[in-house]
Amino acid sequence: MGALLIAPVLPELQRSFAGTPGVEVLAPLVMTVPALSIALLSPMAGMVVDRLGRTRLLRWSMLAYAVVGTAPLWLHSLAAILVSRVLLGVIEAAIITCCLTLIGDYFIGARRDRYLAWHSMVASSSAIVFMAVGGILGAFGWRTPFWGYAIALPLLAAMTVVLREPRKDLRGADTPVVGVSGLPRRLAPLLTLTFIGGVLLFFVLQVQLSFLLDDLGIGSAGIGAAAALANLGVTVAAMSFARAARHGANHPLIAGFAISGLGLLAMSLGDHWLTITAGAVVCGVGGGLLMPALLIGTTSQLAFELRGRGTAAWISVYSLSQFFSPVAVAGITAMVGTLDRSLLVCAMAGWLTAVIARWML
Secondary structure: OOOHHHHHHHHHHHHHOOOOOOHHHHHHHHHHHHHHHHHHHHHHHHHHHHHHOOHHHHHHHHHHHHHHHOHHHOOOOHHHHHHHHHHHHHHHHHHHHHHHHHHHHHOOHHHHHHHHHHHHHHHHHHHHHHHHHHHHHHOOOOOHHHHHHHHHHHHHHHHHHHOOOOOOOOOOOOOOOOOOOOOOOOHHHHHHHHHHHHHHHHHHHHHHHHHHHHOOOOOHHHHHHHHHHHHHHHHHHHHOHHHHOOOOOHHHHHHHHHHHHHHHHHHHHOOOHHHHHHHHHHHHHHHHHHHHHHHHHHHOOOOHHHHHHHHHHHHHHHHHHHHHHHHHHHHHHHHHOOHHHHHHHHHHHHHHHHHHHHHHO
16 A cells, blocks of 8 residues: 555646656655665664564554655645655554564464465555555545555554564474574575566556556546556465465466566557556566565575564565666666667566576575
8 A cells, every 4th residue: 555555646646746856757756765765774673673572663653654644635845745755664664574574473384375475465455455546536636545544543453452462482493593693695586586576577567557558548547447457466366376386486486577577568569558457467467476475485584583684674675676666667768768668678677587586596
């Protein structure tokens, strides 16, 4: 929700601040700049989580999320909105680190892998809802979708009742024991692939789909519907991940890169809402295989003492890729001339990375 709720209204937001210098770059950053805060502060959140506990930080962060998330309803400059989005990312860093660390604490082995796959599925399912809601609310003005961030309040109430701080003796017997001074070296290729996959594939779909459809004259409701269908592809793939990963997470990881590239190819060649949306769905299927494989591959390397920091490292890289994705696409577009051509470049990069991943892993 943090980013995708407002994706359908980005073109309208950009037009609303047309007089702001650099609005072509700043408007997409309203969606992606929280990811920079997450990337920079997740390691700190990981240390806090490991030392002070999970649930207390999570509850305070949810309250702050509701306040800061709705702030753009009353802000009247693009600069002020960007500042509020930076603060939102600070809060999201704590929330995401706490939630994924708790999954690692509560469950072990195949059960934990199943819950992490469910995490991706639930995130994608909620994305379908919030993208559609964002598109519908966007018909009443680009500010209206920001009311959606108030949903953190009922979630906070549920967390207060349900969640308990895990015992520190639950160390996850299947995870390797490593010194608390450093993270397993095997995380390096997984974190590298996470960054590449996020920059050139997963967030290209999430950020650029709205601009691709806006060029065809599609309104916010149509953009929201297309984005919801794309995330349905993510959900279906994440639901089938456990079966796809029966012989290890490497096969769905490689397939995720290849399928995402195929979807971006279809999007780059499409000239109609249906063809572009079909390509987006295929790209979503690839992302639904790719991201759970990378997350599970990372968390399976972590002992209890490092779970917060190791999970935060993955979140940091993942979020950094979200921030740099529109910047990278803008640079590629400047070189090749059009957005559809830049998507073709990203598709080829996805296929090349699939080959490299096969060699790395």
